[in-house]
Amino acid sequence: MSEVVEKDLLTVSDLKIHFPIYKGLFRKKVGDVKAVDGVSFAIQRGETLGLVGESGCGKSTTGRAVLRLYDPTSGHVIFEDRDIASLSDSEMRATRPRMQMIFQDPQACLNPRMTVGAIVSEPLIEHTKLSPDDRKAKVRELLDAVGLNPDFVNRYPHEFSGGQRQRIGIARALALDPDFIVCDEPIAALDVSIQAQVVNLLEDLQRERGLTFLFISHDLSMVRHIADRVAVMYLGKIVELAPVSKLYSNPQHPYTQALLSAVPVADPKIEAKRQRVILKGDVPSPSNPPQGCVFCTRCPIAEKKCFTVPPEWRELKPDQFVACHLA
Amino acid sequence: MTDQSTAIRSDDALREAVSEHRSLSRDVWNQFKSHKGALIGSFIFFGILIAVMIGPFLWTIDPTFVDIRSRNQGASLAHPFGTDQLGRDLLARILQGGRISMAVGLVAMFIAVLLGTAIGVLAGFFSKLDGPLMRFTDLFLSLPLLPLLLVIVTLFREPLSASFGPEGGIFILMVSAIGITSWMQTARVVRSEVLVLKEREFVLAARSIGTPPRRMISRHILPNVISPILVSATLGIANAIITESALSFLGLGFPPDFPTWGRLLFDAIDYMPQYPMWVVYPGLAISLTVLSVNYMGDGLRDALDPRARDR
Numbered sequence: 001m002s003e004v005v006e007k008d009l010l011t012v013s014d015l016k017i018h019f020p021i022y023k024g025l026f027r028k029k030v031g032d033v034k035a036v037d038g039v040s041f042a043i044q045r046g047e048t049l050g051l052v053g054e055s056g057c058g059k060s061t062t063g064r065a066v067l068r069l070y071d072p073t074s075g076h077v078i079f080e081d082r083d084i085a086s087l088s089d090s091e092m093r094a095t096r097p098r099m100q101m102i103f104q105d106p107q108a109c110l111n112p113r114m115t116v117g118a119i120v121s122e123p124l125i126e127h128t129k130l131s132p133d134d135r136k137a138k139v140r141e142l143l144d145a146v147g148l149n150p151d152f153v154n155r156y157p158h159e160f161s162g163g164q165r166q167r168i169g170i171a172r173a174l175a176l177d178p179d180f181i182v183c184d185e186p187i188a189a190l191d192v193s194i195q196a197q198v199v200n201l202l203e204d205l206q207r208e209r210g211l212t213f214l215f216i217s218h219d220l221s222m223v224r225h226i227a228d229r230v231a232v233m234y235l236g237k238i239v240e241l242a243p244v245s246k247l248y249s250n251p252q253h254p255y256t257q258a259l260l261s262a263v264p265v266a267d268p269k270i271e272a273k274r275q276r277v278i279l280k281g282d283v284p285s286p287s288n289p290p291q292g293c294v295f296c297t298r299c300p301i302a303e304k305k306c307f308t309v310p311p312e313w314r315e316l317k318p319d320q321f322v323a324c325h326l327a
Numbered sequence: 328m329t330d331q332s333t334a335i336r337s338d339d340a341l342r343e344a345v346s347e348h349r350s351l352s353r354d355v356w357n358q359f360k361s362h363k364g365a366l367i368g369s370f371i372f373f374g375i376l377i378a379v380m381i382g383p384f385l386w387t388i389d390p391t392f393v394d395i396r397s398r399n400q401g402a403s404l405a406h407p408f409g410t411d412q413l414g415r416d417l418l419a420r421i422l423q424g425g426r427i428s429m430a431v432g433l434v435a436m437f438i439a440v441l442l443g444t445a446i447g448v449l450a451g452f453f454s455k456l457d458g459p460l461m462r463f464t465d466l467f468l469s470l471p472l473l474p475l476l477l478v479i480v481t482l483f484r485e486p487l488s489a490s491f492g493p494e495g496g497i498f499i500l501m502v503s504a505i506g507i508t509s510w511m512q513t514a515r516v517v518r519s520e521v522l523v524l525k526e527r528e529f530v531l532a533a534r535s536i537g538t539p540p541r542r543m544i545s546r547h548i549l550p551n552v553i554s555p556i557l558v559s560a561t562l563g564i565a566n567a568i569i570t571e572s573a574l575s576f577l578g579l580g581f582p583p584d585f586p587t588w589g590r591l592l593f594d595a596i597d598y599m600p601q602y603p604m605w606v607v608y609p610g611l612a613i614s615l616t617v618l619s620v621n622y623m624g625d626g627l628r629d630a631l632d633p634r635a636r637d638r
Contacts (some may be wrong), residue, residue, distance in 0.1 A: 067535050096537035109528035113550040113633060123536045124548070156633040172532065 004194065008042040009180055009212050014041045015075035015085075017058075017065050021287060022036070033287045035061040037236035037294075038075070040313070045179070048206065050227030050244070052220060056283065058236040059216045060104075063182040066214065067099055097127045097176035104185040106165035109135070110157035115145070116168055117153030123175040142171040147201060163194035167201065173203065180212045187222060195219075199226055211267055217322040220263050223246055229319075232256045235294040236286055238313075242320040252316055254327040255279075255295050293325070301326055341516055358630040365626020373621040375612070379425030390419040390586050408608055412598065417591075421608055424586035429616065431501055431571045431587070436563035438506025443513025448544055450514070451521025461518065468511045473577075479504045480579045497581050501574065505567050513559040520552045554628045561624030565617035572613075588613050 009310060016039075036058040043049045053061050065072050068084050070085040077084040079099065083207035087095065100123075103109035110119055120139045124130055130138060140150035146167040157165055166186060173181055183202065187195040199222060218225050223230055224244055232255065251257045258277040262274040265271045279298045290296050296306040303326065311323045360367055360402045368600075403409070408417035451459035480500060487496035524530060524547070533543050572589015574580035581587055588609045595605035 066529075069531060069534055093537040093539075096535065099535075101535045103528045103532060105528055109532050111529045111547050111551070114546075115633075122533065122538065126536055126538055158634045169532075172536075294577065315567075 007045060009045040009047075009080065010214075011042045011078040012062075012066065013040045013076045013078070015062065015065060015077060016073045017061055017070055018073045031287050034236050034289060035286060036065065036072075037286075037289065039233070039236070039238050041231055041238060041241060043180075043212055045212055045213060046206075047181065047229065048215050048227045050223035050230040051214060051216045051233060052218060052223055052230060053217060053233035054259075056286070058286070059218075059233055060184050062233070063101070063184050063216050065216060067096075067101055067182055067215045069101075097123070098178050099180040099182070100173035100176065100178040101182045101184060102166075102169050102173050102186045105189050106162050106169055107157075107189075109169050110165060112157055115154050115156055116148075116160075119157070119168060120153075120171045120175055123172060124260075127176055138175070139171075142175055143168075145174065145205070146171045161194075162190050163197060166190060166194075166198050170198075170201065172211070173220055176207070178211070180214070182214045182216070184216050185218070186215075186221065188217065195222065202226065220259060232259065235283060235289055237294050237323065239295060239324065240320075240322045242322075246317070246320050252320065252322040253295075253324050254299050254301055254326075258300075293323070295324075300308070335429070354633075355512070355630045359626050362626035362629055364622040365630075368619040368622030368626070370574040371615055372623055375616055375619070376429060377426065379422055381427055382422035383419070383426070385564055386416075386422060387463075388416040388419040390415060390423040391584050392416070409602075409604060411594070411605060417605065417608060420586040420591060421588070421612060424588045424609065425612060426593055427498070427581065427585070428568050428571060428588040428613070430498070432564040432568040432616070434502040435505035435509070435567035435571070436560055438502060439510040439563050439567070440508065440513055440556060440560045441510075443510035443559065444517050444549075444552075446510065447517025448521055448548060451518040452525060452540065452548060454546060457518075460514075464511050464514050466504070467508070472508050475508065476504050476574060476579060480574075494585070499565075501571060501580060502567075505570050509563065509566055509570070513556065514562070516555045516559060517552050520555055521548055524548055524551050553631050557624045557628045557631075561620045564620045568613055568616065 012212075015036055016034070017036040017084065019035050020029050021031045022028065022032060023030045036214060039058075039062055041049065052064065053059050061070060064070050066077055066084070068077070068087070072085045075085065079095065082091075082095065084092070084095065114122075117136070117139050120142055121135050124135050124138060128135075136153070139153060143150045143152065148164060148167050148171070152160075156167065169186075177243065186202070190198060202213070203226060206213060215223060215227055227244055229241065229243050230247045231238045232247075233239070234255050240247065240251065240256045242252075247256065248260065251260055253275075258279050261275060261277045261318050277300060279300075281298050282292055282295055284294075290307070291301070291310075292308045293299070293306045293311050296302045299306060305325055309325070311325045313321060313323045314323045316327055350605050393415060394410070395413060395557060408421065410416055411420070446460050446464065450457045450464075483500055484496070487500050490496065491499055530543065530547055533547055538546070568588065570593055571587060575587055575590040575593065581590065585589075591609040592606060592613070595602070595609070
């Protein structure tokens with residue numbers, strides 16, 4: 001048997017998103033917020049890539065740029081041989097059904113003045129030529145697929161709980177049978193008991209429909225559960241990218257080590273002895289990132305070189321990529 | 328046995344309640360009905376509207392008929408509201424004047440709200456248009472309105488009167504003059520609402536679906552800015568009626584013998600110490616209209632908001 005080469009569904013290379021800062025009476029451009037500054041990764045078909053990092057590190061911006069909700073400053077987002085970053089509006093519209101998004105806040109992501117039926121059928125109205133009856137049937141089928149009572153189509157979002165609303169959001173994302181879904185912290189606003197339900201639903205749907213996920217989160221244990229590979233972001237850059245097993249058992253980047261050491265363990269004996277790496281200081285401003293390694297200002301093991309030379313992105317061990325001089 | 332059957336029956340009832348098709352207009356009407364003020368307000372408003380529309384056909388005294396011998400009369404069967412200093416019947420004048428005032432108020436409000444909403448939505452939604460459109464709004468806000476209206480009236484009164492007749496011409500002139508000088512507040516409020524809405528995740532979701540801007544506006548933006556629009560619409564009617572009376576007072580509006588509520592009010596001011604009722608009747612008509620419209624708008628705003636509807 002010849003070995004099967006898994007084709008990447010999505011390849012992001014050197015993606016940069018800078019938001020200009022204007023100041024003064026004449027709105028002169030005085031700098032950039034470098035929200036995402038040279039990010040590269042690839043996602044294989046059927047895989048879940050976890051994207052973790054602290055608030056403001058550019059996770060969500062990356063996720064939105066992948067769907068071209070923001071125009072990238074530079075770099076490429078190749079989705080099935082086509083560069084999303086440079087498609088025209090009409091080409092982009094034709095590509096949109098293939099890639100969808102699930103949002104963080106289930107309250108804000110549903111239009112309060114539309115019924116559930118109208119919300120879920122919006123993608124169908126925009127991209128398919130289904131008759132109203134077929135559309136209704138499809139909406140009911142979708143609601144059923146995400147575990148909601150199909151009789152709820154005439155209700156409004158505020159009549160549902162957080163978890164149910166998130167399911168409505170998922171039903172909308174699934175309406176056009178996409179291949180790729182960006183999950184932008186889909187569980188961050190939910191109760192812990194509901195989080196598990198939603199994550200299990202996502203996993204089931206992935207298995208049934210062969211979906212590919214970019215799963216953005218700051219919940220390391222949830223990412224460990226759902227993701228195949230994990231990318232750790234810090235200040236607009238990916239500092240480490242590795243399969244789940246390797247990243248969690250043997251983190252290489254000092255930032256990953258610090259992050260993982262903050263995850264509590266549900267065993268009092270181990271928890272009591274757990275060594276925490278506590279980072280000092282704050283994240284530097286993304287409008288003025290450090291010269292060398294982005295993490296050098298807070299790194300416990302930083303050397304002279306780290307402050308001047310940006311570390312190279314290298315494959316330290318098979319499949320385990322890291323951006324650190326000292327790893 | 329009985330327990331079981333009631334259990335089943337209530338289950339069926341529940342299913343029916345859940346799957347019952349809820350039409351939007353019925354939901355809105357149910358909520359509107361439960362708002363007492365709105366209900367009373369709409370009764371008064373439509374009462375006044377019907378009175379001024381068919382009143383002049385029932386109360387057939389000519390509002391401009393001068394009967395100098397029966398001037399300054401109090402209330403009587405022949406003249407329920409009395410007569411003015413020229414002996415014209417006040418009831419007939421108020422009914423006739425209400426026609427003009429209501430028509431001016433409604434049409435001018437419609438123009439102002441349409442303009443304001445269009446400019447506000449465009450400025451809020453398309454960031455490239457924001458600067459130019461809002462500076463344009465500022466320009467209109469900074470214009471001294473009375474001189475502007477004076478110029479509009481002197482420039483366009485003759486040609487409009489010539490093509491639409493003296494009354495029609497003045498009416499068009501009035502409503503467009505009031506309309507294009509009072510849309511700015513609406514535009515500002517709508518723009519700020521749109522700016523907030525634009526960043527909400529459901530708009531982002533619609534963008535990720537690929538909804539084109541015009542449908543994004545009609546489906547997601549406009550239904551969510553309906554409250555400020557309704558508020559400025561109800562205030563707009565009041566504002567238009569009052570502006571029209573101010574213009575009539577300055578001699579820029581309808582001809583002096585042509586009754587409008589504002590006109591009647593200002594005519595009566597000189598006689599206020601002797602005949603206070605001359606001020607009270609048109610004043611009451613204006614206040615009741617404005618107040619009832621405000622309550623109606625309040626109820627309508629609640630009725631259109633699905634979150635308030637279930638409370």
